[in-house]
Amino acid sequence: MKFSIGGTLKLAFRPWVEGLENIPAEGPAILASNHLSFSDSFFLPAVLDRKVTFIAKAEYFTSPGVKGKLTAAFFKGVGQLPVDRSGARGAGDAAVRSGIEVIKRGELFGIYPEGTRSPDGRLYRGKTGGLARVALATGAPVIPIAMIDTEKIQPPGKVVPKLMRPGIRIGKPLDFSRYQGMDNDRFILRSVTDEVMYEIMKLSGQEYVDIYATVAKRQIAEAERAAKAAAKGEHKADAQGTAAEGTADKPAG
Known part of the structure; x- marks a missing residue:
């Protein structure tokens, strides 16, 4: 199903890509991207030869009725992983556990450090609870990625997408293995997260907002x-x- 959806997206929208050579042909890596649109999780996997697993709300996989079943099938088909957001720390711990499992399998794990879609197209402060903790717990390289113009294709609240070419810029891998095992040090977590966000900002050209x-x-x-x-x-x-x-x-x- 991934190839079917990916082929359809590439044919309809013709996304342009820079830096595709920075995605390793094999082995684990964390793909850290800005988040402009609901469609980001579909366009990025569509241009990659390898499977990339993103996390998604568990509710997307458990909604009742025909629509709920179709939604669940769609998200599973494009590599989305359900995450239970209940509990004291909710989605943060769930994302970390899921990310570590994906990395241990030698696969690509996709995550949005901002934690949610940008409300106005600007780049916001990255959260330390997911990206940095997975990187430091596993030693996997972090690849910064910038989605370009996807918010113009499908703004929040719009169901029918606009046909136009989005862009994807893929940066060089960042190595944080020197900090491996220090995933409980909040200063290191913040430093790693900020470094990744800085690289995303350079790739995307977005205005950065430190909130x-x-x-x-x-x-x-x-x-x-x-x-x-x-x-x-x-x-x-x-x-x-x-x-x-x-x-x-x-x-x-």
Whole structure:
């Protein structure tokens, strides 16, 4: 199914790729990418000869009904791995366990250090709980990757994608094996994560924002709510003013 989907995507969208030679022909590696669109997890595997496994919410694999079964089949077919986000540390620990298992099998593990899609096309601070911990626990090389223009193909909330050419830039592998086994040192975790994000920024050309994307999403949502409340208040004030003017214009008696 992977080859069928990959062939269809390449034929329909014709993605361009730079740095494909940086993907090892064999052996484990961590593919660390920026995250602009839901479709990122499909375009990257489509241009690779090797299987790459990303993690996905377990809910995608357990939804009921025909739609749920089709969704589960689709995600399994493109190499997505279900992750149970319950528990004290939720998706972080689950991602690390899944990543280590994939690396131990000598395969490619794909992860988005930002933890969620960018809300505005900018690059946000990487989380240390997944990428760096897998890299330091396994010693596997980290390959920075930049997805280009995928947010224009399928913006959040849009079901039907726009036909245009996305791009993929693949950087040279980063070796953090000197830190192997130090996955409990938060300073090392932050240093490794920041180095990877810097390389992704250079590849993507995105503006970097030193806050988490989840925080940015919350700030954007709060600003939108405040704007709606202000607009509603202005509309109410205008309506009250119009009503008052109408009353004043009525003849006495």
